[in-house]
Amino acid sequence: MNNIRNFCIIAHIDHGKSTLADRMLVLTKTIGDREMRDQVLDNMELEQERGITIKSHAIQMDYEYKGVDYKLNLIDTPGHVDFSYEVSRSIAACEGALLIIDATQGIQAQTISNLYLAIEHELEIIPVLNKMDLPNAVPEVVEDQIIDLTGCSREDIIHASGKTGMGVETILETIVQKVPPPIGDPDAPLQALIFDSVFNQFRGIIAYFKIVNGIIRKKDLVKFVATGKEYNADEIGVLKLGLIPRDMLSAGDVGYIISGIKIAKEVKVGDTITHVEHPCDKAIAGFEEVKPMVFAGVYPIDADDYEDLRSSMEKLQLNDASLTYEPESSAALGFGFRCGFLGLLHMEIIQERLEREFDMNVITTVPNVSYLVHLTNGTTERVYNPSGLPNQTLIDEIEEPYIRANIITASEFIGSVMKLCLDKRGTLVSQHYLTSERAELVFNLPLGEIVFDFYDKLKSISRGYASFDYYVNEYKPAKLVRLDILLNGEMVDALSTLIHFDNAYPFGRRMCEKLKELIPRQQFDIAIQAAIGSKIIARETVKAVRKDVTAKCYGGDITRKRKLLEKQKKGKKRMKQIGNVEVPQKAFLAVLKLD
Numbered sequence: 001m002n003n004i005r006n007f008c009i010i011a012h013i014d015h016g017k018s019t020l021a022d023r024m025l026v027l028t029k030t031i032g033d034r035e036m037r038d039q040v041l042d043n044m045e046l047e048q049e050r051g052i053t054i055k056s057h058a059i060q061m062d063y064e065y066k067g068v069d070y071k072l073n074l075i076d077t078p079g080h081v082d083f084s085y086e087v088s089r090s091i092a093a094c095e096g097a098l099l100i101i102d103a104t105q106g107i108q109a110q111t112i113s114n115l116y117l118a119i120e121h122e123l124e125i126i127p128v129l130n131k132m133d134l135p136n137a138v139p140e141v142v143e144d145q146i147i148d149l150t151g152c153s154r155e156d157i158i159h160a161s162g163k164t165g166m167g168v169e170t171i172l173e174t175i176v177q178k179v180p181p182p183i184g185d186p187d188a189p190l191q192a193l194i195f196d197s198v199f200n201q202f203r204g205i206i207a208y209f210k211i212v213n214g215i216i217r218k219k220d221l222v223k224f225v226a227t228g229k230e231y232n233a234d235e236i237g238v239l240k241l242g243l244i245p246r247d248m249l250s251a252g253d254v255g256y257i258i259s260g261i262k263i264a265k266e267v268k269v270g271d272t273i274t275h276v277e278h279p280c281d282k283a284i285a286g287f288e289e290v291k292p293m294v295f296a297g298v299y300p301i302d303a304d305d306y307e308d309l310r311s312s313m314e315k316l317q318l319n320d321a322s323l324t325y326e327p328e329s330s331a332a333l334g335f336g337f338r339c340g341f342l343g344l345l346h347m348e349i350i351q352e353r354l355e356r357e358f359d360m361n362v363i364t365t366v367p368n369v370s371y372l373v374h375l376t377n378g379t380t381e382r383v384y385n386p387s388g389l390p391n392q393t394l395i396d397e398i399e400e401p402y403i404r405a406n407i408i409t410a411s412e413f414i415g416s417v418m419k420l421c422l423d424k425r426g427t428l429v430s431q432h433y434l435t436s437e438r439a440e441l442v443f444n445l446p447l448g449e450i451v452f453d454f455y456d457k458l459k460s461i462s463r464g465y466a467s468f469d470y471y472v473n474e475y476k477p478a479k480l481v482r483l484d485i486l487l488n489g490e491m492v493d494a495l496s497t498l499i500h501f502d503n504a505y506p507f508g509r510r511m512c513e514k515l516k517e518l519i520p521r522q523q524f525d526i527a528i529q530a531a532i533g534s535k536i537i538a539r540e541t542v543k544a545v546r547k548d549v550t551a552k553c554y555g556g557d558i559t560r561k562r563k564l565l566e567k568q569k570k571g572k573k574r575m576k577q578i579g580n581v582e583v584p585q586k587a588f589l590a591v592l593k594l595d
Helices: 017-027 045-050 081-092 109-120 139-150 168-178 303-319 344-358 411-423 454-461 501-518 558-578 585-593
Strands: 004-010 057-065 068-076 096-102 124-130 191-200 204-213 215-217 221-224 230-232 235-239 243-246 248-250 254-261 272-275 294-300 324-330 334-341 362-364 371-375 380-383 395-410 427-433 438-446 467-478 480-487 497-500 526-532 535-542
Touching (some): 017 124, 057 168, 096 168, 109 467, 124 139, 230 254, 294 324, 294 344, 303 334, 303 344, 344 362, 411 427, 411 454, 438 467, 480 501, 497 501, 501 526, 501 535
Antiparallel strands (some): 215 248, 221 230, 221 272, 235 254, 294 334, 324 334, 395 438, 395 467, 427 438, 480 497, 480 526
């Protein structure tokens, strides 16, 4: 065990961690020149395009230092806030962390939150200043920020560049010297932490684990503690670029297990694996069920594609266990699914993957969050969908989720960032200057307010420089109402939203104006109304396309014209009774980008 080093990489999006990981793989000869490409650990097309890590990856490297062979296990973590639970489990499987910071940009919000996670788990932190080859690097300024944050000395900070390979050898040597070997007892009962799982269509679910105590052998009968299911370990092994089978793995090792599991829900990230015959006393602490935070309806554009969408969802869930979905139907859109996502980026990624990997064209309704509704009879319901809200007379109060948001921005944008957060019903918790140029703002904000377009607005007012990170911390009572949109008196359930009472009137008015632009004119007037319960708060009318029926009347009495117009009026009235209004796809998307 003394020759094993388990470490992860903590970095903000686009600070170059995948490129640095590539350099390490080349230097340790884990990858041959033939297999080498950029971002070799990011194997999803979407990850390479956007330059973000969506699934965490693990890989083992062999490295010789002073004549001794070491096994280095790199557990790569996603950098985005939506995947913070996965990050926390990956960190729990390590003893050290590389803190990678871009020498041109400095410290960002997600780096700080993941660093705190690492410090909580008492990892050895190795600070690395990346992208030192760029002409606009400001190493002294960023070094000061790192020293401020971690309390390390200036000599501890390694200067590196993933592009040129500078400093990579130093990083590997430092990992061997500073990261402690895993502590564990190979003779104790088996206790292994699952930190990730992937789906393989031929072999089922492959779970990645780190053994804390004990030994696992091929063909052992093992039990997953949280689900209580038992399996045979058909194959175990270590993770190189592919899967390398082994007959035995012992405490401190990172590896994989294949046991023919076909259902994604049976393998949970953070679960503990133990032997059926000699189980461990207790599971590894920190396991939680992953809770979706943002909910939206996903419907096929063509109703006949419903079954295809269902099978696509099933396959996606095998690769991404944090996606939840259940069937629902809507009067406007037909049959579809109510899906739960970890956050907005997660929702965007699922949408893109449906389009790319499964050729599904879908409509996504307005995203919303889950609310706790306390009823007058003393019971509490959880509501995910505006149409599921009980009658207003039965509701005692509604509670909505609040988040603690960390925003790091340049000091010149503090005013506009504060205004944005206060407009979204936020309250300022603290304000702290990291340097004279950069400040960290901490706000309590309702999650429902940031679901729409908060992130886009934050980026545009700070010219792309603000970074944003959040976690959900509590539920608070709120004055919420359900806003319905009616077309010719018919409610369009897909456009209903739960909204704060103070914002309902301007939001309803803007919705009506927007729909007036987007709904094509018919041969009869279309009334677009926004309503709270039975009270109409805004109205717009799409005027009818009219034929000039009086054109053939020249001269004569006015009553001749009147007669023709009355006849036309009757026809329009009849048309309005039987005509239906098509709501174009654009209208559903426009609701998301009202400003």
